[in-house]
Amino acid sequence: MIPNKINSICCIGAGYVGGPTMSVIAQKCPHIKVTVVDINEERINAWNDENLDNLPIYEPGLNQVVAEARGRNLFFSTEIEQGIKDAQMIFISVNTPTKTYGTGKGMAADLKFVELCARQIAQAANEDKIVVEKSTLPVRTAESIKRILEAEDSEHEFAILSNPEFLAEGTAIEDLHYADRMLIGGESDENGQNAIEALVDVYANWIPREKLITTSVWSSELSKLTANAFLAQRVSSINSISALCERTGADVEEVAHAIGMDSRIGSKFLKSSVGFGGSCFQKDILNLVYLCRHFGLPEVAEYWEQVVKMNDYQKHRFAKQIIDTLFNTVSGKKISFLGWAFKKDTNDTRESSAIYVAYELLQDRAEVHVYDPKVSSDQIYKDISYLQEHSSSSPYCKEKLPKDWKELLHIHKESDLCLKNSHAIAVLTEWDEFKNINWDSVYANMYKPAFIFDGRNILDREKIAKIGFEIKSIGKG
Numbered sequence: 001m002i003p004n005k006i007n008s009i010c011c012i013g014a015g016y017v018g019g020p021t022m023s024v025i026a027q028k029c030p031h032i033k034v035t036v037v038d039i040n041e042e043r044i045n046a047w048n049d050e051n052l053d054n055l056p057i058y059e060p061g062l063n064q065v066v067a068e069a070r071g072r073n074l075f076f077s078t079e080i081e082q083g084i085k086d087a088q089m090i091f092i093s094v095n096t097p098t099k100t101y102g103t104g105k106g107m108a109a110d111l112k113f114v115e116l117c118a119r120q121i122a123q124a125a126n127e128d129k130i131v132v133e134k135s136t137l138p139v140r141t142a143e144s145i146k147r148i149l150e151a152e153d154s155e156h157e158f159a160i161l162s163n164p165e166f167l168a169e170g171t172a173i174e175d176l177h178y179a180d181r182m183l184i185g186g187e188s189d190e191n192g193q194n195a196i197e198a199l200v201d202v203y204a205n206w207i208p209r210e211k212l213i214t215t216s217v218w219s220s221e222l223s224k225l226t227a228n229a230f231l232a233q234r235v236s237s238i239n240s241i242s243a244l245c246e247r248t249g250a251d252v253e254e255v256a257h258a259i260g261m262d263s264r265i266g267s268k269f270l271k272s273s274v275g276f277g278g279s280c281f282q283k284d285i286l287n288l289v290y291l292c293r294h295f296g297l298p299e300v301a302e303y304w305e306q307v308v309k310m311n312d313y314q315k316h317r318f319a320k321q322i323i324d325t326l327f328n329t330v331s332g333k334k335i336s337f338l339g340w341a342f343k344k345d346t347n348d349t350r351e352s353s354a355i356y357v358a359y360e361l362l363q364d365r366a367e368v369h370v371y372d373p374k375v376s377s378d379q380i381y382k383d384i385s386y387l388q389e390h391s392s393s394s395p396y397c398k399e400k401l402p403k404d405w406k407e408l409l410h411i412h413k414e415s416d417l418c419l420k421n422s423h424a425i426a427v428l429t430e431w432d433e434f435k436n437i438n439w440d441s442v443y444a445n446m447y448k449p450a451f452i453f454d455g456r457n458i459l460d461r462e463k464i465a466k467i468g469f470e471i472k473s474i475g476k477g
């Protein structure tokens with residue numbers, strides 16, 4: 001029988017979601033033992049590092065939460081089987097990237113890690129268990145998980161819940177502490193209802209009851225993909241208008257402000273940029289597109305696919321503007337990037353626009369110099385290598401890079417050195433510290449004309465132009 005109250009949780013996957021989510025559950029529920037397990041030993045060691053600055057993920061406020069709960073009721077381990085055995089409720093929080101091979105290549109979610117988790121759970125299970133999908137999954141995945149669990153282990157009962165995560169990186173702890181809502185999808189039979197009650201009971205320790213929404217499993221799974229598709233669609237919509245603003249002399253920030261004051265539209269998520277990045281928007285939309293095609297809805301698929309195409313176009317437009325403005329050639333010129341992460345306050349670079357812009361400039365043999373306060377140089381080289389291997393993910397990055405591309409890419413630990421003697425500067429991430437750069441001194445040490453391309457619209461255009469720079473911002477004619 002599935003219990004309706006629990007005191008032990010195991011989470012498989014200690015990544016950007018599993019780590020912060022479980023840390024907050026442990027912080028808010030001292031009566032529940034929370035163990036986060038992962039196959040990646042290095043990651044687990046980092047979660048256990050005594051120096052909290054060495055946690056594998058940078059998130060404002062995360063250190064304090066981990067400091068409060070770790071060793072009390074929060075544990076990180078590579079003992080996956082033991083973790084599963086000891087827990088009444090098991091979260092699956094593993095990665096679900098876009099498939100890079102076989103059927104659905106480039107579109108469908110790769111569920112091999114999720115399937116492996118289901119098998120691991122079935123093999124280790126020693127009692128009835130609640131299994132919670134925390135990973136973002138295609139609608140009806142719960143059905144496959146249940147089939148695997150029941151086929152591998154007919155002795156015990158399993159209740160599958162869908163509990164998608166809506167946190168955004170950079171604000172994960174705040175989002176978890178003050179969630180807009182927590183969505184729990186479950187089955188209508190007695191086991192399903194008990195499982196829902198048990199999970200509601202966990203979150204009710206800090207989230208107001210009226211924000212705990214319960215639905216069917218399928219609605220919950222689909223709500224997650226839909227939420228990301230709607231959010232990304234807003235960014236692509238305003239970015240499409242930014243292109244028109246640049247042609248017509250309108251200002252995209254004024255347009256966004258004006259439309260955002262309509263309460264039916266709302267002001268959030270209307271910031272025009274060099275394009276959205278992050279591990280999920282593109283992957284989840286492509287997954288939605290794949291599902292629509294699978295269910296015989298090509299028109300719906302095309303509608304959503306356009307959101308990704310517009311995003312590819314926005315990144316390309318930015319790179320092309322740099323090349324065009326620098327007299328149609330960037331070969332041998334120093335282009336300095338401020339920022340590499342896909343947004344501020346995270347060290348995550350997955351699908352960051354910076355990668356695609358750098359790639360296009362490297363195709364043109366520019367000398368790309370990068371400064372990011374939180375991203376390691378190793379990661380930046382890995383990002384470009386990965387795109388080189390999987391260049392089909394953008395129509396504008398198909399050409400292989402010159403053989404010596406590693407010599408054209410330079411990473412700096414300080415912004416001053418990165419910017420010195422540049423032909424142009426490009427702002428790729430909106431880190432707050434970039435607003436305090438001494439632009440007078442940067443200007444004095446640059447080739448002229450000195451160009452700045454502000455891909456995040458964070459710089460004071462008037463002030464920058466007064467110094468002598470030629471500044472190009474997104475969506476400003």
Ligand SMILES: NC(=O)C1=CN([C@@H]2O[C@H](COP(=O)(O)OP(=O)(O)OC[C@H]3O[C@@H](n4cnc5c(N)ncnc54)[C@H](O)[C@@H]3O)[C@@H](O)[C@H]2O)C=CC1
Binds near residue numbers: 018
């Ligand atoms: N990153 C984000 O902000 C958000 C991500 N999501 C979703 O959450 C899921 C996880 O995303 P992230 O945490 O970003 O991924 P991640 O890649 O940071 O972490 C996943 C972890 O799972 C581990 N793992 C994979 N298979 C395993 C197995 N069989 N046993 C043990 N460990 C295993 C990996 O080693 C890795 O450390 C994805 O489905 C994603 O779409 C949802 C909301 C927000």
Ligand SMILES: O=C(O)[C@H]1O[C@H](OP(=O)(O)OP(=O)(O)OC[C@H]2O[C@@H](n3ccc(=O)[nH]c3=O)[C@H](O)[C@@H]2O)[C@H](O)[C@@H](O)[C@@H]1O
Binds near residue numbers: 272275277281343
């Ligand atoms: O499923 C996920 O992974 C998560 O994806 C996004 O969160 P995240 O990608 O971490 O960050 P966002 O703040 O949504 O930003 C995504 C990208 O869009 C860009 N963006 C965002 C907002 C905006 O107005 N303009 C804009 O260009 C950001 O710079 C960033 O590159 C969603 O906001 C989360 O709700 C969701 O849980």
